[in-house]
Amino acid sequence: MNYQKIDGNLFTKMILEGALNLRQYVKEVDALNVFPVPDGDTGTNMNLSLTAGVNELIKKSTEHVGRNADVLAKGLLMGARGNSGVILSQLFRGLSKHISSFAEINSLQFAEALKLGVDTAYKAVMKPVEGTILTVSREAAEEAIKTAKRETSILRVMEATLKRAKISLAKTPDLLPILKEVGVVDAGGQGLLHIYEGFLAVLRNEKLSDHSVEAYEESTEQNKGMLAEQPVQAKIAAEEIEYGYCTEFIIRLNEKLANGKEFDEARFRATLSEYGDSLVVVADDEIVKVHIHSEEPGSVLNQALSHGSLHNIKIDNMREQHSHILTEEEEQGQLPTIRQKQPYGIIAVAMGKGIEEIFKSLGVDVVISGGQTMNPSTEDIVNAIKEINADKFLVLPNNSNIILAAEQAASIISEPVSVVPSKTIPQGIAALLSFDPGMELEDNQQTMTEALKQVKTGQVTYAVRDSKYESLEIKEGDFLGITDGKISTTTRDLLNTSYNLLASMIESGEEVVTIIYGADTSEEQVTELSERILAEYPDVELEIHNGGQPIYYFIFSID
Numbered sequence: 001m002n003y004q005k006i007d008g009n010l011f012t013k014m015i016l017e018g019a020l021n022l023r024q025y026v027k028e029v030d031a032l033n034v035f036p037v038p039d040g041d042t043g044t045n046m047n048l049s050l051t052a053g054v055n056e057l058i059k060k061s062t063e064h065v066g067r068n069a070d071v072l073a074k075g076l077l078m079g080a081r082g083n084s085g086v087i088l089s090q091l092f093r094g095l096s097k098h099i100s101s102f103a104e105i106n107s108l109q110f111a112e113a114l115k116l117g118v119d120t121a122y123k124a125v126m127k128p129v130e131g132t133i134l135t136v137s138r139e140a141a142e143e144a145i146k147t148a149k150r151e152t153s154i155l156r157v158m159e160a161t162l163k164r165a166k167i168s169l170a171k172t173p174d175l176l177p178i179l180k181e182v183g184v185v186d187a188g189g190q191g192l193l194h195i196y197e198g199f200l201a202v203l204r205n206e207k208l209s210d211h212s213v214e215a216y217e218e219s220t221e222q223n224k225g226m227l228a229e230q231p232v233q234a235k236i237a238a239e240e241i242e243y244g245y246c247t248e249f250i251i252r253l254n255e256k257l258a259n260g261k262e263f264d265e266a267r268f269r270a271t272l273s274e275y276g277d278s279l280v281v282v283a284d285d286e287i288v289k290v291h292i293h294s295e296e297p298g299s300v301l302n303q304a305l306s307h308g309s310l311h312n313i314k315i316d317n318m319r320e321q322h323s324h325i326l327t328e329e330e331e332q333g334q335l336p337t338i339r340q341k342q343p344y345g346i347i348a349v350a351m352g353k354g355i356e357e358i359f360k361s362l363g364v365d366v367v368i369s370g371g372q373t374m375n376p377s378t379e380d381i382v383n384a385i386k387e388i389n390a391d392k393f394l395v396l397p398n399n400s401n402i403i404l405a406a407e408q409a410a411s412i413i414s415e416p417v418s419v420v421p422s423k424t425i426p427q428g429i430a431a432l433l434s435f436d437p438g439m440e441l442e443d444n445q446q447t448m449t450e451a452l453k454q455v456k457t458g459q460v461t462y463a464v465r466d467s468k469y470e471s472l473e474i475k476e477g478d479f480l481g482i483t484d485g486k487i488s489t490t491t492r493d494l495l496n497t498s499y500n501l502l503a504s505m506i507e508s509g510e511e512v513v514t515i516i517y518g519a520d521t522s523e524e525q526v527t528e529l530s531e532r533i534l535a536e537y538p539d540v541e542l543e544i545h546n547g548g549q550p551i552y553y554f555i556f557s558i559d
Contacts, residue, residue, distance in 0.1 A: 052079020094120025131176030133188030426557030
């Protein structure tokens with residue numbers, strides 16, 4: 001159909017179809033990860049992130065395209081997982097900024113919104129890398145604007161956008177050498193392409209899938225196993241709840257405040273913090289989303305009114321809710337736990353019961369289940385922070401693909417939060433060993449970050465497909481030895497690969513070598529590997545732990 005405008009209904013259909021189409025290709029997008037390891041990364045993260053946004057859109061969809069875009073962007077922001085999910089959330093956040101006030105948009109406004117989304121995403125990444133989803137989205141948006149200047153048809157603009165995205169995606173191996181070496185295109189760019197294919201299908205009145213709300217919800221129900229469990233908040237006695245009213249609302253900002261100044265998010269957050277705790281403020285140019293626990297919800301709303309009109313106001317009496325829950329638990333013999341406020345709260349991300357126990361023994365308050373195959377969302381990390389009654393917080397992502405989500409969570413929490421950019425489990429452990437509860441937050445963050453450099457990490461997993469990495473020819477089923485993020489050895493035998501990896505990491509022969517073995521590794525294999533290492537390196541000090549982690553047969557650290 002020759003659409004000249006996009007209204008709220010058409011926008012919702014496009015997003016639903018884009019999300020459903022991406023969902024169909026999750027495994028294919030995951031398979032494009034540069035390393036041929038079973039880490040279920042980009043496609044899974046983009047799917048779960050978009051799912052969070054679409055779930056909000058389904059609940060609050062209107063005929064107003066700008067409002068729908070805002071709802072989608074807020075849901076995506078809180079549900080973002082992994083680097084690809086965070087970038088996707090920023091693409092739609094920028095898009096929503098441009099069209100927030102419009103009931104419907106024309107082709108040029110749509111193209112400009114895509115471009116502002118790209119600009120927002122680039123700003124969110126500290127060191128943007130070309131040859132990724134950023135390049136694909138940027139070049140596609142540039143083509144959209146070029147086309148929209150001469151075309152009023154939304155369909156024609158989307159066709160040109162998708163065509164350019166495909167060309168850009170095909171060129172990503174030329175921009176990022178590692179992609180060419182492995183023989184794949186960028187996974188994030190491919191995921192975005194599937195979303196755009198869904199957009200175009202709706203504009204052509206085609207059906208890649210049934211893009212009704214019912215079909216999406218049915219698909220979501222079938223995919224619930226992919227969603228991580230949310231952290232369970234610790235229980236306190238109802239009378240111990242200092243701020244009893246959970247207050248949530250949205251401010252639609254006035255163009256100018258009464259004093260003629262622009263809205264100051266930092267000042268507004270500081271003002272509201274005087275009225276309670278658990279404060280979360282998510283703001284863009286036109287909309288502010290607020291969550292706060294307060295004894296004076298009326299005063300909070302009065303402060304907000306000075307900045308604009310209020311919408312979606314929701315106030316819950318938490319003492320009443322909590323008393324009901326507490327009564328049920330006491331009937332089952334479960335007693336509440338009362339906790340005092342502590343100086344620091346520490347959150348770490350890890351998988352495996354044994355690794356979780358190691359982190360908790362080192363002072364971690366909440367371990368979020370996640371890592372390879374399941375990156376926690378921004379909201380998961382926010383909820384974990386809110387679960388701890390502390391003055392300030394440290395977050396250890398322990399995975400390079402979780403750092404952006406952790407930093408995004410830190411940016412929307414009112415309490416002081418610092419992220420220690422740990423990329424592996426051994427790095428997280430090394431950082432915790434340097435933690436000093438008597439130091440200030442910034443000093444601890446710097447000291448712990450410096451500690452990451454003092455440990456070498458090795459990991460042993462398996463190849464999920466044939467591939468080539470530098471001089472290594474990799475076949476599906478091969479065991480892979482990875483050193484500090486690079487594949488360094490591969491064989492068809494688990495113990496040979498593990499020994500070769502460890503031998504390449506040991507330098508003086510007098511280091512402390514820690515072996516953390518996984519859920520699929522037998523004690524016999526651990527014993528055999530240990531004996532081989534000690535026979536060759538008798539001065540090595542060996543520490544062995546049952547981590548119980550999936551994916552990785554062994555995790556090694558040397559310091």
